[in-house]
Each structure stands twice: as C-alpha cells, then as structure tokens.
Amino acid sequence: MGVQIIKTGKKVPYKKITNFDLEKILNTTDEWIKDRTGVISRFISTNETTTSLSIEACQDLLKENDVNLSEIGLIICATMTPDTIIPTVSANIKKALKIDHCITFDINVACSGFLYALSVAESMMKNLSIKKGIVVGVDLNSQLVDWKDRGTAIVFGDGAGSVLLSYDINDTSGIVSTFLDNIDDTENSLILKNISYKTPFNNLNNEFEFFKLEMFGPKVMKFAINAINTSISSVINLSKVSLNEIKYIVPHQANQRIIDAAAKNLKISKEKFYINIDNYANTSAGSIPIALDELNKNNLLKKGDYIILVGFGGGLSFGAILLKW
Structure with a gap:
C-alpha cells in the first residue's frame, strides 16, 4: 500500500x-x-x-x-x-x-x-x-x-x-485495491455537449451555442445500481478483506433510491452507506470527497478502519477504491 x-x-x-x-x-x-x-x-x-x-x-x-x-x-x-x-x-x-x-x-x-x-x-x-x-x-x-x-x-x-x-x-495503511471501468452509453442516457462557436468554416447560425445536461433517469438508475454492485464486489474480490470488515461505504451521492437498491441487491445494511445527499444533492466529482470530509471531521473514522469509495458517472464510467484508514 x-x-x-x-x-x-x-x-x-x-x-x-x-x-x-x-x-x-x-x-x-x-x-x-x-x-x-x-x-x-x-x-x-x-x-x-x-x-x-x-x-x-x-x-x-x-x-x-x-x-x-x-x-x-x-x-x-x-x-x-x-x-x-x-x-x-x-x-x-x-x-x-x-x-x-x-x-x-x-x-x-x-x-x-x-x-x-x-x-x-x-x-x-x-x-x-x-x-x-x-x-x-x-x-x-x-x-x-x-x-x-x-x-x-x-x-x-x-x-x-x-x-x-x-x-x-x-x-500499511492506504489504498488496498482499486477497480475502474467504462461501458458504452449506447442509448445516450447522459449527455452534455460542449459550447459550439461560429467560425468562418462552419455553418452555425449563432455566434455560439450553449448546451445543457440531458439525462434519461431510468436508464441512468439501472446502470448505476449495477455499477455499484459490480464495483464493490470487485474491490472486495481483489483484496483479502471481507465485506463484513468494511466500516463505511462512501457512495457517489446521486440518488437515494440508487443507493437503497444497491444495498438491497448486495444484502448490505443501508446504515453502512454514508449518505449526505439530503443536504448537498449530487455534486458530481465533489460528492465522494465532501462525504469523506464529513466522516473524517465528525471523528467517525479510526485508524485501521476499512472503507470503500464507490462511484459512477457519464461515459458511462464507474469504479471503487477500498482503503485502510
């Protein structure tokens, strides 16, 4: 480590x-x-x-x-x-x-x-x-x-x-195992186009065009539940640590329903998942480190504790990191 x-x-x-x-x-x-x-x-x-x-x-x-x-x-x-x-x-x-x-x-x-x-x-x-x-x-x-x-x-x-x-x-502390992966977003369930600017060589009508995030919720939810299950199982299998030894799972705070469904599928108590989506909503790349800071500042982590960080997002990307505090 x-x-x-x-x-x-x-x-x-x-x-x-x-x-x-x-x-x-x-x-x-x-x-x-x-x-x-x-x-x-x-x-x-x-x-x-x-x-x-x-x-x-x-x-x-x-x-x-x-x-x-x-x-x-x-x-x-x-x-x-x-x-x-x-x-x-x-x-x-x-x-x-x-x-x-x-x-x-x-x-x-x-x-x-x-x-x-x-x-x-x-x-x-x-x-x-x-x-x-x-x-x-x-x-x-x-x-x-x-x-x-x-x-x-x-x-x-x-x-x-x-x-x-x-x-x-x-x-002997630190990152124990890591799993990262990506699957194709074949149905364009999560898309954000970049700003397009008019140049002398394209056919844009406006000086520039702004685009907004487009998300098809049901498809994203199905992907996210599977992503959490796969990622957590993978980092456990890559380590010598059992799921029972994990103190907290810190998930990407996207939707409470996603986390509840993943916990049920993995047969893990919902109390093991640290949740703060109620107060912050989905802060994308900020969600896991914000939650981790709350855990740390509230003295909920002790040296030697095993925790799993698990996330998913556009791309479609996903993964998890198991670490020893």
Whole structure:
C-alpha cells in the first residue's frame, strides 16, 4: 500500500437552496423531490467559481499549517466544469497555495472523476516518489443543468472536496485495491455537449451555442445500481478483506433510491452507506470527497478502519477504491 489519505477538506457555496425554493420556479414539490431523490437542499453558486471553491477546499485541508508545502509534488483536479481551461484549475490551486514546483493537471470523468484521480495520484506518487499530493473533486452543476427541467435541476448541487495524500513505502495503511471501468452509453442516457462557436468554416447560425445536461433517469438508475454492485464486489474480490470488515461505504451521492437498491441487491445494511445527499444533492466529482470530509471531521473514522469509495458517472464510467484508514 503506502499511499494514504491523511487530511480532508471541503467547500460549498454560500447560498443554500431548499426544495421549497425550487417550488417557486419549477412544477414540483418538496415531497415529490424527496420521494424520488432523497434531496432536501443543495448549495448553489452565486459568485463562486470552480477555482475559488477548489482553492478554499484546499485551504481547509491545510488550515492547521502542519504540512510542509514543498513536499506537495502533485495536484490533480477532477472536474467537468472548469472555469478556466488554460490555465487548469489545478494550476490555479498551485498558484494560490504558493507551491513553487508541482505537477498539476485536471481530468474529466464526470461523477467518477474523484476515484479516477485518486487512482492516478497513487500510481504517480509511487512511480515518482512524491511525498505528498492533493486530489480535488469539484463541480458547479448549476452551470450545466436546465433550470426549467425538473428532471435534472432538482438533483444537482455545487461543491468541492479535497484530500491530502501521503506516500510512505513502509506504511500499511492506504489504498488496498482499486477497480475502474467504462461501458458504452449506447442509448445516450447522459449527455452534455460542449459550447459550439461560429467560425468562418462552419455553418452555425449563432455566434455560439450553449448546451445543457440531458439525462434519461431510468436508464441512468439501472446502470448505476449495477455499477455499484459490480464495483464493490470487485474491490472486495481483489483484496483479502471481507465485506463484513468494511466500516463505511462512501457512495457517489446521486440518488437515494440508487443507493437503497444497491444495498438491497448486495444484502448490505443501508446504515453502512454514508449518505449526505439530503443536504448537498449530487455534486458530481465533489460528492465522494465532501462525504469523506464529513466522516473524517465528525471523528467517525479510526485508524485501521476499512472503507470503500464507490462511484459512477457519464461515459458511462464507474469504479471503487477500498482503503485502510
């Protein structure tokens, strides 16, 4: 093992939007939203950006000032909503933290991004002997959804979560096993097109076109339930750890119904799944690290505990990481 999470942090926007607020702009009700998603409220950006939330999540991570910043040699940001493409969000984080020399890059694997970034960070830290690394999961979904479509608008929120990784070849804590995969989205159940700009060489009628997230909920739900089942089973089978030894399962917070169905299929108590979708909604790449920070800050994790991080998202991507705290 050797690469372990030693600190966690998070940052969400200032503005909190309840289901009752959405009743004023959508044909929906608080009861309807809670019944279908488990969401009660979410945080929505007003002045915050992907970069600003990421920086503050990292500042929360490092607020005790007991980390030698010169040891941080890697920053990976998982996001599908970068406010700047060049420089990357991770480069903006490095600049804000005043780290002189550091590898930085962003990745986009939609809601699975944090797991993929964590796995890439583990590999790079081992291969390049990097002592400390930061992984951030962040998304501003409020910029992507159609606020006239209750099928998507009610589900999402904004937020950033971060972890500080430490590499010690002799440490018995850290990542035990990893499973990542992708299947084709043959029915286009989850799509977000990029902005298209008019050029002298295309036939666009407008100067540019904006696109919004399109999601076919029933297809996504079926995929997600299978993805959780496959991912959890796979990381268990790849390890010498039994499911009974797992203290918590931290799932991507997409929909309460998805998590309930997966727990039933796996014959796992729902209490083993750490859920905070009621307060944050689906923050995409931010959901797992935000939940992990809550677990950590509430002292629910003890050294030696086994936990599973499991996620799924567009692409269709999915996976899980089993780690020893």
